[in-house]
Amino acid sequence: VNEEEIQSVLARVIERIRPEAEEVAAIWQVADRLIAAVTASGAAEPMVVGSVARSTFVRGDRDLDLFMLFPPNIPREALEEQGLGLARSLADQFGGSYQEKYAEHPYINTTIDGIDVDLVPCYKVASATAIQSAVDRTPFHTRYVIARIGNLADDVLLLKQFAKACGVYGSDQMTEGFAGYLCELLVLHYGGFLQVLAAAAGWRSRTVIDLEQHAIKTFDEPLVVVDPVDPNRNVSASVSLSRMFEFVEMARGFLEHPGEEFFIIPDPESISREALSAALEVRGTCLCAVTFATPPFIEDVVVPQLRRSLEGTCHLLERSGFMVNRADACMGEEQCLLLFELLAPSVAHVRRHIGPPLSSQENAEKFQKKYSDPSLSITGPYIEDGRYVVEVLRQFTTPETLLGSDLLLSVSHGKHVRRSLKKGWQVRLGGDCWSEEFAEFFNKFMNASSPLVRLLKRGAGRGQD
Amino acid sequence: VNEEEIQSVLARVIERIRPEAEEVAAIWQVADRLIAAVTASGAAEPMVVGSVARSTFVRGDRDLDLFMLFPPNIPREALEEQGLGLARSLADQFGGSYQEKYAEHPYINTTIDGIDVDLVPCYKVASATAIQSAVDRTPFHTRYVIARIGNLADDVLLLKQFAKACGVYGSDQMTEGFAGYLCELLVLHYGGFLQVLAAAAGWRSRTVIDLEQHAIKTFDEPLVVVDPVDPNRNVSASVSLSRMFEFVEMARGFLEHPGEEFFIIPDPESISREALSAALEVRGTCLCAVTFATPPFIEDVVVPQLRRSLEGTCHLLERSGFMVNRADACMGEEQCLLLFELLAPSVAHVRRHIGPPLSSQENAEKFQKKYSDPSLSITGPYIEDGRYVVEVLRQFTTPETLLGSDLLLSVSHGKHVRRSLKKGWQVRLGGDCWSEEFAEFFNKFMNASSPLVRLLKRGAGRGQD
Numbered sequence: 031v032n033e034e035e036i037q038s039v040l041a042r043v044i045e046r047i048r049p050e051a052e053e054v055a056a057i058w059q060v061a062d063r064l065i066a067a068v069t070a071s072g073a074a075e076p077m078v079v080g081s082v083a084r085s086t087f088v089r090g091d092r093d094l095d096l097f098m099l100f101p102p103n104i105p106r107e108a109l110e111e112q113g114l115g116l117a118r119s120l121a122d123q124f125g126g127s128y129q130e131k132y133a134e135h136p137y138i139n140t141t142i143d144g145i146d147v148d149l150v151p152c153y154k155v156a157s158a159t160a161i162q163s164a165v166d167r168t169p170f171h172t173r174y175v176i177a178r179i180g181n182l183a184d185d186v187l188l189l190k191q192f193a194k195a196c197g198v199y200g201s202d203q204m205t206e207g208f209a210g211y212l213c214e215l216l217v218l219h220y221g222g223f224l225q226v227l228a229a230a231a232g233w234r235s236r237t238v239i240d241l242e243q244h245a246i247k248t249f250d251e252p253l254v255v256v257d258p259v260d261p262n263r264n265v266s267a268s269v270s271l272s273r274m275f276e277f278v279e280m281a282r283g284f285l286e287h288p289g290e291e292f293f294i295i296p297d298p299e300s301i302s303r304e305a306l307s308a309a310l311e312v313r314g315t316c317l318c319a320v321t322f323a324t325p326p327f328i329e330d331v332v333v334p335q336l337r338r339s340l341e342g343t344c345h346l347l348e349r350s351g352f353m354v355n356r357a358d359a360c361m362g363e364e365q366c367l368l369l370f371e372l373l374a375p376s377v378a379h380v381r382r383h384i385g386p387p388l389s390s391q392e393n394a395e396k397f398q399k400k401y402s403d404p405s406l407s408i409t410g411p412y413i414e415d416g417r418y419v420v421e422v423l424r425q426f427t428t429p430e431t432l433l434g435s436d437l438l439l440s441v442s443h444g445k446h447v448r449r450s451l452k453k454g455w456q457v458r459l460g461g462d463c464w465s466e467e468f469a470e471f472f473n474k475f476m477n478a479s480s481p482l483v484r485l486l487k488r489g490a491g492r493g494q495d
Numbered sequence: 496v497n498e499e500e501i502q503s504v505l506a507r508v509i510e511r512i513r514p515e516a517e518e519v520a521a522i523w524q525v526a527d528r529l530i531a532a533v534t535a536s537g538a539a540e541p542m543v544v545g546s547v548a549r550s551t552f553v554r555g556d557r558d559l560d561l562f563m564l565f566p567p568n569i570p571r572e573a574l575e576e577q578g579l580g581l582a583r584s585l586a587d588q589f590g591g592s593y594q595e596k597y598a599e600h601p602y603i604n605t606t607i608d609g610i611d612v613d614l615v616p617c618y619k620v621a622s623a624t625a626i627q628s629a630v631d632r633t634p635f636h637t638r639y640v641i642a643r644i645g646n647l648a649d650d651v652l653l654l655k656q657f658a659k660a661c662g663v664y665g666s667d668q669m670t671e672g673f674a675g676y677l678c679e680l681l682v683l684h685y686g687g688f689l690q691v692l693a694a695a696a697g698w699r700s701r702t703v704i705d706l707e708q709h710a711i712k713t714f715d716e717p718l719v720v721v722d723p724v725d726p727n728r729n730v731s732a733s734v735s736l737s738r739m740f741e742f743v744e745m746a747r748g749f750l751e752h753p754g755e756e757f758f759i760i761p762d763p764e765s766i767s768r769e770a771l772s773a774a775l776e777v778r779g780t781c782l783c784a785v786t787f788a789t790p791p792f793i794e795d796v797v798v799p800q801l802r803r804s805l806e807g808t809c810h811l812l813e814r815s816g817f818m819v820n821r822a823d824a825c826m827g828e829e830q831c832l833l834l835f836e837l838l839a840p841s842v843a844h845v846r847r848h849i850g851p852p853l854s855s856q857e858n859a860e861k862f863q864k865k866y867s868d869p870s871l872s873i874t875g876p877y878i879e880d881g882r883y884v885v886e887v888l889r890q891f892t893t894p895e896t897l898l899g900s901d902l903l904l905s906v907s908h909g910k911h912v913r914r915s916l917k918k919g920w921q922v923r924l925g926g927d928c929w930s931e932e933f934a935e936f937f938n939k940f941m942n943a944s945s946p947l948v949r950l951l952k953r954g955a956g957r958g959q960d
Contacts, residue, residue, distance in 0.1 A: 234854040235881060252881070271881040275853040279863070279878065282856065312873070314844030314892060351838070355847060373816070378838040379779030382820060388740040389699040391747065398744070408777070409943040413744065416700055416717070416736040421943070427779060478874040478886065 036224065036288045043293045044184050047191050049089045057082055057094055060124070060142050064096045064149075067120055073112055074098035075154060079172040081210055084179055086186040088194075094147045097169060099154035102162070110136060113151020120149055132328070134163045158259035170259040175214050185223040189213045191293045192223075196280045197481040201268035203333040204361075208277065212265050215241060215255055227281040235271060276482045283485060291485060300469035301476060307461030309476045315355055316375040318429045319463035320368040320438070322455040324361060325446035332361050335444025339451075340368050342441030343433070351377035352429050356478075360471040366447070367468055369475060375459075376428045385411065385418030394418055433457045501689065501753045508758045509649050512656050514554045522547055522559055525589070525607050529561050529614075532585055538577055539563035540619060544637040546675055549644055551651040553659075559612045562634060564619035567627065575601060578616020585614055597793070599628050623724035635724040640679050650688040654678045656758045657688075661745040662946040666733035668798040669826075673742065677730050680706060680720055692746040700736060741947045748950060756950060765934035766941060772926035774941045780820055781840040783894045784928035785833040785903065787920040789826060790911035797826050800909025804916075805833050807906030808898070816842035817894050821943075825936040831912070832933055834940060840924075841893045850876065850883030859883055898922045 061078050068076035080095035081087035098116060100109050114130070117138035121128035125147065128140035137150040153162050158170040179186070193199035193208045201209035219241050220226045233253070238245070240256040249256075249264040252271040257263040284292045301309070310317055320343070325332055336359035344354050353373040360367045385401070386393035401407040401420040410420035426432035434457045443451065464472060474480070526543050533541035545560035546552035563581060565574050579595065582603035586593035590612065593605035602615040618627050623635040644651070658664035658673045666674035684706050685691045698718070703710070705721040714721075714729040717736040722728035749757045766774070775782055785808070790797055801824035809819050818838040825832045850866070851858035866872040866885040875885035891897035899922045908916065929937060939945070 231856070235852075272878050275881050276878050278853055279859070282860070312844065312888075313886075314842075316843075355843065355845065373843040374839050374841075376839075377779075378781075378820065379777065380820065387700075388743055391696070394744070395747070409941075410948060412943040412945055412948050413737050413741050416740050419943075421778075423777075476874075478877040478884075480877055483875060483877050 039288045039290055040188060040223070043188060043191065043290060047088050047187050047293070048184065049087060053089065053092070054085075056143065057092060057145055060145050060147065061094055061096065063124060064094075064120055064142075064147070067123065068096070068098055068116065071116055073116055074100045074151070077169050077172070079168045083172045084175045084186075084214065085183045086175075086179070086190070086210070086214060088187055088190055092145045094142075094145050095168075096147060096149050097165070098149065098151045099169065100151060102153045102155050102160075106162070109151055109153065114138060117149035117151065133165065135165060137165075158257070159262070161260075167257075167260065167263075171211050171257075174259050175211070175218070178218055179214070182217050182222060185217045185226075186214050188223040188293070189217055189226055192227075192280070192284070193277065195291075195293050195295050195481055196277060196485075198269075198273045198277045198280075203268075203330045203337075205273070206268055206270035207273045208269060209265065212255060212269075215239075215258070215265060219255075224285075227285055230278050230281040231285060233274070233278050235274075276480065279482060280485065296481060296484060298470045299473050301464075301473035302469070303461055303464040306464050306472055306476060310460055313371075316372040316429065317460055317463050318370045318372055318433065319458045320370075320433055320455055321365045321458070321465075322447075323450050323453060324364060324366045325450045327446055329361060332366070332444075332446060333359075335447040336361060336366055336368065339441070339443045339447050342443065343368055343438065344370070346437060346441050347372065347429065347432070350426055350432050351381065351424060352432070356475070358471075358475055360468055362467040362471075365465070365467060366450070367471070369463065369471075370429070371475075372429055377424065379423050379427055380408065380421050381424050383407075383420050383422050385420065387417050388413065389416065430457045430459055504753050504755055505653060505688070508653060508656065508755060512553050512652050512758070513649065514552060518554065518557070519550075521608065522557060522610055525610050525612065526559055526561065528589060529559075529585060529607075529612070532588065533561070533563055533581065536581055536584075538581055539565045539616070542634050542637070544633045548637045549640045549651075549679065550648045551640075551644070551655070551675070551679060553652055553655055557610045559607075559610050560633075561612060561614050562630070563614065563616045564634065565616060567618040567620050567625075571627070574616055574618065579603060582614035582616065598630065600630060602630075623722070624727070626725075632722075632725065632728075636676050636722075639724055640676070640683070643683055644679070647682050647687065650682045650691075651679050653688040653758070654682055654691055657692075657745070657749070658742065660756075660758050660760050660946055661742060661950075663734075663738045663742045663745075668733075668795045668802075670738070671733055671735035672738045673734060674730065677720060677734075680704075680723070680730060684720075689750075692750055695743050695746040696750060698739070698743050700739075741945065744947060745950065761946060761949060763935045764938050766929075766938035767934070768926055768929040771929050771937055771941060775925055778836075781837040781894065782925055782928050783835045783837055783898065784923045785835075785898055785920055786830045786923070786930075787912075787915050788918065789829060789831045790915045792911055794826060797831070797909075797911060798824075800912040801826060801831055801833065804906070804908045804912050807908065808833055808903065809835070811902060811906050812837065812894065812897070815891060815897050816846065816889060817897070821940070823936075823940055825933055827932040827936075830930070830932060831915070832936070834928065834936075835894070836940075837894055842889065844888050844892055845873065845886050846889050848872075848885050848887050849879075850885065852882050853878065854881065895922045895924055 061082065065076040068074055077097045077099055079097050080093065082094050098113055100113060114136055118128065121138055121140040125140035125142040128138050130136055131139050137148055139148050141147065150165055152165040155161050155166050158167050161167050190199060190210060190213050193213060198207035200207045216226045217223060219239050220229050235252045238254040242258045244261040245256040246261045251264055251267050251269065253266040253269045253274045255265040257265045280292065340357055340359045344357050347354055347370060355371045355373050357370045385397035388394045397418050398411050401411045407420040407422050411418040426435065439451060530541040533539055542562045542564055544562050545558065547559055563578055565578060579601055583593065586603055586605040590605035590607040593603050595601055596604050602613055604613050606612065615630055617630040620626050620631050623632050626632050655664060655675060655678050658678060663672035665672050681691045682688060684704055685694050700717045703719040707723045709726040710721040711726045716729055716732050716734065718731040718734045718739045720730040722730045745757065805822055805824045809822050812819055812835060820836045820838055822835045850862035853859045862883050863876050866876045872885040872887050876883040891900065904916060
């Protein structure tokens with residue numbers, strides 16, 4: 031691959047994604063007004079954090095994070111009260127309507143001059159290891175990156191855009207991908223965008239990156255990037271094994287066949303009800319959907335609970351004789367969806383039940399006596415390989431009767447999901463699973479589509495020419 | 496349990512199974528004539544072996560084994576020629592028609608005065624460890640038992656009859672059970688019929704019985720009874736784990752609830768085509784039969800080959816997505832049968848195919864390139880848990896198309912079974928699997944019936960009153 035060719039691709043991308051001067055100026059105009067107002071209040075010290083502060087935001091991402099640093103000795107309640115009070119007054123003064131939001135702590139979100147602004151109270155602590163809440167760490171991240179980013183800001187933009195186009199950008203629970211700060215650290219560590227890709231092409235699970243060589247524990251996650259401001263923290267704890275290796279494969283793919291398409295975020299595609307039915311016909315599988323009202327909480331709270339329900343329900347299905355080909359969950363505005371693709375629409379009524387080894391006389395006798403009752407077994411107890419075996423009849427021979435029963439509540443669910451399920455749920459099969467709300471999700475599910483598949487399938491796979 | 500009650504049961508059984516004086520006299524009359532004739536020939540030394548020699552034959556089992564012991568220095572061919580010549584002349588002289596049969600070596604089977612007689616040439620070797628063929632060992636077994644059986648002959652009769660009624664008597668490949676000599680050794684070792692049952696009730700897998708305390712190796716079989724005349728041989732090598740524990744459970748059952756029914760050999764039962772279909776309806780399973788012409792060899796040769804084919808075909812079915820609930824094989828006069836009960840009549844067209852881990856870059860790339868060809872995969876390659884996954888379409892979605900294809904020949908078969916299969920085979924489903932030839936076998940298969948089940952199910956299991 032031609033170095034010049036790569037550089038020309040990157041130059042064209044940078045041209046497209048680097049924020050325009052007017053955009054930067056407009057954001058900083060808002061920022062400067064807020065900084066002045068917080069300073070004037072005398073209550074807290076203002077600080078712009080995030081990608082705006084570090085000049086690493088991608089064109090169009092007009093998000094301004096203004097932190098208000100309060101003395102660490104005031105009580106938590108006072109911080110929230112004074113902090114939110116100050117934030118509200120700023121919003122009243124400069125913005126329009128505002129919303130109170132919650133991460134670990136409450137903050138105010140508003141829009142000022144068309145720019146999305148978060149006004150976040152935090153403690154001004156002496157070091158990132160002395161934080162009282164996760165938000166207290168953010169100023170340290172900002173200072174660390176600003177002090178080192180030098181002329182690598184464009185490389186961070188490229189990496190963020192690449193990760194977005196690959197579908198691996200974002201540390202939220204749904205994405206399980208790469209946070210902006212993680213992209214910055216990778217660029218700092220490897221020294222540039224292409225250097226990150228070259229290194230990633232060789233990553234293995236349990237790759238450890240420790241910029242300050244100060245880790246004081248070992249981490250279990252597939253990718254470990256020790257936070258330079260906190261040796262106890264893995265910045266890439268959110269990155270799942272799948273997202274990590276999607277990134278790895280995209281890196282390999284780009285280095286072999288560089289192209290601008292690796293930086294283009296695809297438009298989401300939907301599948302129609304008819305196309306869904308047709309695809310199921312070809313696959314010969316049985317699609318089964320459980321839907322219920324979405325609990326009134328944010329994605330990062332609900333999505334992990336959906337994953338837990340999904341796993342528990344998969345076990346219930348497999349224990350009950352239904353082989354799960356694939357499963358996934360989706361949190362919509364109105365409804366949540368647990369989706370299972372099963373290898374068969376029903377299962378044999380009969381089921382083998384293996385008893386204790388006969389060498390264990392007492393247990394064998396108990397088993398033999400119990401199952402000699404013809405109401406409990408249809409054949410046996412007979413002996414196979416030194417154990418008693420009986421055949422019994424299953425209670426449920428179809429997934430819809432199983433998942434429609436109270437057994438669904440017997441699996442492990444998160445608190446909010448359980449509460450919502452208790453109010454009722456629907457079970458649907460095949461094409462009837464489809465609904466407008468999940469048309470994009472169904473498309474992704476049925477085609478196992480991802481930016482990775484799309485990009486690497488161009489032609490007949492990379493590296494063949 | 497009352498000791499008197501047990502003794503009265505056993506007394507009634509013995510009365511029924513002990514050979515009558517006239518029966519014994521008639522057999523020995525034939526034996527004496529043969530002994531005289533062999534002695535007169537001067538070529539070999541005659542010896543009555545087997546249960547007649549040991550007075551341990553059950554009433555009605557009129558089988559006489561007459562061995563002709565030749566000097567060990569004559570060549571094998573001469574032994575066969577002279578031995579068969581002598582045997583034929585004896586058959587001509589005393590019996591009617593005769594048949595040449597083969598175990599490890601040829602012998603003559605005929606009927607003399609209504610008694611089934613085997614005339615078997617063997618070598619008269621100095622010790623059972625110096626044998627040239629398995630038959631040479633038999634005289635040593637006979638001498639060993641005769642010298643020790645004393646007043647335990649009735650106990651051997653009881654044990655043989657008990658084992659027959661339990662369906663575990665016979666060391667042939669179909670039964671995988673207890674040989675007559677093994678029954679004799681167990682009675683000698685434990686000192687009586689009830690003592691054998693009491694000991695068996697506590698048997699575990701890898702129980703070792705060594706009457707002469709002279710084993711010179713360890714054995715792998717579930718039950719080990721070291722041959723007192725050959726420390727290298729396990730007399731119970733033929734006993735499968737299932738047969739062993741069926742015997743154990745029957746022993747436990749009899750000791751708890753003694754009764755004559757433990758000594759009554761049940762009449763075989765058949766199932767009709769209609770009853771078979773009805774049972775399948777209840778079970779909700781898919782019965783699938785492969786039949787082909789029975790190879791022209793004895794059971795002990797063909798049955799192990801059928802087992803091998805059964806195992807290989809089960810793997811083929813499961814590899815291909817068909818879950819096997821139960822499987823068994825049967826050798827009929829005309830046809831052999833491989834029978835599979837499947838949990839579903841078809842399988843989804845789609846199948847996941849898991850690729851190499853992505854950390855292994857070269858393999859991952861090969862996989863990704865290969866399966867990016869849309870003719871090879873219907874979804875993917877996508878990434879799951881650090882590996883590439885694709886979904887492909889199966890070639891066969893029903894068991895009848897799979898087993899009707901040449902893939903059936905690709906599994907491991909014995910020589911004779913393979914030769915027969917190559918001439919053609921039939922695949923049938925559900926009630927159509929039924930045929931008169933296998934009506935008893937189907938009954939056993941569908942009801943998982945065995946003497947054990949029948950006996951222990953009396954009432955609602957033993958030990959409840």
